[in-house]
Amino acid sequence: xxxxxxxxxxxxxxxxxxxxxxxxxxxxxxxxxxxxxxxxxxxxxxxxxxxxxxxxxxxxxxxxxxxxxxxxxxxxxxxxxxxxxxxxxxxxxxxxxxxxxxxxxxxxxxxxxxxxxxxxxxxxxxxxxxxxxxxxxxxxxxxxxxxxxxxxxxxxxxxxxxxxxxxxxxxxxxxxxxxxxxxxxxxxxxxxxxxxxxxxxxxxxxxxxxxxxxxxxxxxxxxxxxxxxxxxxxxxxxxxxxxxxxxxxxxxxxxxxxxxxxxxxxxxxxxxxxxxxxxxxxxxxxxxxxxxxxxxxxxxxxxxxxxxxxxxxxxxxxxxxxxxxxxxxxxxxxxxxxxxxxxxxxxxxxxxxxxxxxxxxxxxxxxxxxxxxxxxxxxxxxxx
Amino acid sequence: xxxxxxxxxxxxxxxxxxxxxxxxxxxxxxxxxxxxxxxxxxxxxxxxxxxxxxxxxxxxxxxxxxxxxxxxxxxxxxxxxxxxxxxxxxxxxxxxxxxxxxxxxxxxxxxxxxxxxxxxxxxxxxxxxxxxxxxxxxxxxxxxxxxxxxxxxxxxxxxxxxxxxxxxxxxxxxxxxxxxxxxxxxxxxxxxxxxxxxxxxxxxxxxxxxxxxxxxxxxxxxxxxxxxxxxxxxxxxxxxxxxxxxxxxxxxxxxxxxxxxxxxxxxxxxxxxxxxxxxxxxxxxxxxxxxxxxxxxxxxxxxxxxxxxxxxxxxxx
Numbered sequence: 197x198x199x200x201x202x203x204x205x206x207x208x209x210x211x212x213x214x215x216x217x218x219x220x221x222x223x224x225x226x227x228x229x230x231x232x233x234x235x236x237x238x239x240x241x242x243x244x245x246x247x248x249x250x251x252x253x254x255x256x257x258x259x260x261x262x263x264x265x266x267x268x269x270x271x272x273x274x275x276x277x278x279x280x281x282x283x284x285x286x287x288x289x290x291x292x293x294x295x296x297x298x299x300x301x302x303x304x305x306x307x308x309x310x311x312x313x314x315x316x317x318x319x320x321x322x323x324x325x326x327x328x329x330x331x332x333x334x335x336x337x338x339x340x341x342x343x344x345x346x347x348x349x350x351x352x353x354x355x356x357x358x359x360x361x362x363x364x365x366x367x368x369x370x371x372x373x374x375x376x377x378x379x380x381x382x383x384x385x386x387x388x389x390x391x392x393x394x395x396x397x398x399x400x401x402x403x404x405x406x407x408x409x410x411x412x413x414x415x416x417x418x419x420x421x422x423x424x425x426x427x428x429x430x431x432x433x434x435x436x437x438x439x440x441x442x443x444x445x446x447x448x449x450x451x452x453x454x455x456x457x458x459x460x461x462x463x464x465x466x467x468x469x470x471x472x473x474x475x476x477x478x479x480x481x482x483x484x485x486x487x488x489x490x491x492x493x494x495x496x497x498x499x500x501x502x503x504x505x506x507x508x509x510x511x512x513x514x515x516x517x518x519x520x521x522x523x524x525x526x527x528x529x530x531x532x533x534x535x536x537x538x539x540x541x542x543x544x545x546x547x548x549x550x551x552x553x554x555x556x557x558x559x560x561x562x563x564x565x566x567x568x569x570x571x572x573x574x575x576x577x578x579x580x
Numbered sequence: 581x582x583x584x585x586x587x588x589x590x591x592x593x594x595x596x597x598x599x600x601x602x603x604x605x606x607x608x609x610x611x612x613x614x615x616x617x618x619x620x621x622x623x624x625x626x627x628x629x630x631x632x633x634x635x636x637x638x639x640x641x642x643x644x645x646x647x648x649x650x651x652x653x654x655x656x657x658x659x660x661x662x663x664x665x666x667x668x669x670x671x672x673x674x675x676x677x678x679x680x681x682x683x684x685x686x687x688x689x690x691x692x693x694x695x696x697x698x699x700x701x702x703x704x705x706x707x708x709x710x711x712x713x714x715x716x717x718x719x720x721x722x723x724x725x726x727x728x729x730x731x732x733x734x735x736x737x738x739x740x741x742x743x744x745x746x747x748x749x750x751x752x753x754x755x756x757x758x759x760x761x762x763x764x765x766x767x768x769x770x771x772x773x774x775x776x777x778x779x780x781x782x783x784x785x786x787x788x789x790x791x792x793x794x795x796x797x798x799x800x801x802x803x804x805x806x807x808x809x810x811x812x813x814x815x816x817x818x819x820x821x822x823x824x825x826x827x828x829x830x831x832x833x834x835x836x837x838x839x840x841x842x843x844x845x846x847x848x849x850x851x852x853x854x855x856x857x858x859x860x861x862x863x864x865x866x867x868x869x870x871x872x873x874x875x876x877x878x879x880x881x882x883x884x885x886x887x888x889x890x891x892x893x894x895x896x897x
Contacts, residue, residue: 418598421596422872431606435609539732
């Protein structure tokens with residue numbers, strides 16, 4: 197009997213009932229296996245999506261073909277969303293039987309993450325915000341720009357507006373839901389730029405060192421001596437405010453990620469396994485992308501998650517100061533700016549958009565904290 | 581040590597030089613002619629020409645830079661909007677920001693250090709969970725929203741504090757008068773909130789790391805009182821990263837001040853920055869950015885020097 201066979205014998209077989217439950221409804225299989233947290237996450241998003249689709253089809257906002265573009269996109273996005281959740285739950289169940297004792301670094305990290313209560317709460321919040329941004333036209337009770345002139349500055353509940361209306365009679369809840377698109381789009385876009393550019397610069401800089409590396413590092417030092425928001429304000433006042441400009445400015449400032457990746461690469465490249473890899477005749481490219489990059493991936497992921505939160509706050513701050521996304525596009529910062537003039541009469545205008553920011557950033561920070569705990573035991577030893 | 585400080589000062593000058601070039605070229609790219617902004621509407625062509633001459637705007641760009649910097653240092657660079665020397669405009673507003681920033685740092689420090697220590701020594705208790713959750717919420721909340729909420733609660737709903745502004749001052753400081761004290765509460769709490777949260781998290785993780793060390797076990801087994809172990813042995817060793825963070829606060833406070841001062845109408849440098857950007861007052865923007873960068877890099881230097889004093893193992897050469 198070969199070694200492979202022995203392992204095969206040790207594996208438990210996937211029970212037929214779990215298999216059917218998992219196929220039947222995402223999350224049910226997890227419940228049966230006693231994995232309630234994962235089951236809750238999966239099934240709650242499925243239920244949310246079903247509710248949205250039922251409502252969307254019954255009031256005609258969602259259509260399979262034709263109709264409004266928003267509605268068609270939302271329909272097909274929901275279908276993909278369903279398939280995604282369904283496949284995810286099924287794969288998770290299967291994997292838990294296939295690789296109970298083994299699994300690589302990422303499998304173990306994912307398993308550790310599922311046991312991490314904080315991280316799951318964070319993931320739930322983040323997924324909820326992403327979901328709201330994706331399906332904004334279906335989730336939002338009103339159009340974000342629709343003015344209800346009979347109900348301007350109405351308190352929550354009045355005129356069918358759950359969170360009240362602003363000075364133009366626009367529904368606050370709908371504007372918050374649409375505002376998540378700006379927050380995630382701009383904040384996330386900037387962070388993506390940080391990650392790609394910063395990661396690449398850090399990777400190449402840490403590996404090759406040399407003149408380009410030292411130039412980039414000096415440039416980052418100079419940037420580091422100008423506060424984030426002041427740098428952004430200056431550049432935006434020169435080039436004009438707009439989505440692309442903000443993404444680029446924050447993307448460039450956030451290159452600070454390069455420093456962390458660089459120091460990570462500097463330590464990884466001295467490891468014995470890189471030397472071993474070199475001895476097998478691997479070239480620079482192979483060493484960099486097959487060995488060094490995966491080994492610095494964890495810190496890149498943690499840095500990125502924490503960075504999204506910072507970027508969302510900065511984007512809101514810029515909009516609050518009038519240097520952000522141009523009105524009437526709904527954004528949380530701009531909503532707070534207009535709320536300030538109505539503070540004495542309309543508290544809801546100031547409270548709810550801010551809560552949306554705090555909730556979203558809190559979710560990302562929870563996620564980032566937990567990822568750090570799970571992915572980087574070295575760092576988590578120094579406190580959660 | 582002396583040679584290290586001199587070398588660092590040299591680096592600071594170099595960094596500030598590059599920053600100044602960066603800002604100057606950025607401002608050159610901005611739309612709008614400074615001379616027209618400075619002169620205001622209804623100025624004749626001759627007068628405009630005279631202003632250009634005076635500002636050196638008709639010279640090549642590198643000469644313009646030299647004149648700009650020269651004028652900044654001999655105090656004759658005038659604000660485009662206020663028609664006063666930039667130096668005096670900044671000097672007039674500096675005490676307000678200094679006071680706000682200083683008290684925000686003090687508040688952040690005296691709250692965060694005990695909170696961090698408590699949360700570390702009682703790890704995984706309700707107290708710890710409360711502190712860590714509140715701290716995580718703190719770093720997730722934008723300062724301007726904190727300011728708005730405090731205004732809503734304390735000024736509008738409870739009518740306990742004035743909504744905005746600075747109030748009466750004595751010798752340029754508002755803490756010496758009751759009216760001024762009432763005005764500073766909201767911006768001070770708002771500005772310190774994020775740093776308070778960050779410093780709490782840092783103190784906690786730093787303490788947890790130290791509490792795991794062998795010398796803490798030794799200290800305990802010697803029969804020392806727990807207070808002595810925590811404060812005398814653990815905290816003293818955990819203080820270094822915390823101190824770095826407090827030093828860094830100087831810089832982050834400036835950035836936070838831009839938002840806090842705008843929200844609460846605090847007449848400091850942050851608000852000056854925003855109004856200057858809106859008015860395209862290049863002279864003030866240039867001087868202010870350089871000043872802020874100077875504050876930033878000098879605070880880094882001070883932290884590094886203090887490091888060497890606090891920890892004899894660290895030497896610079």
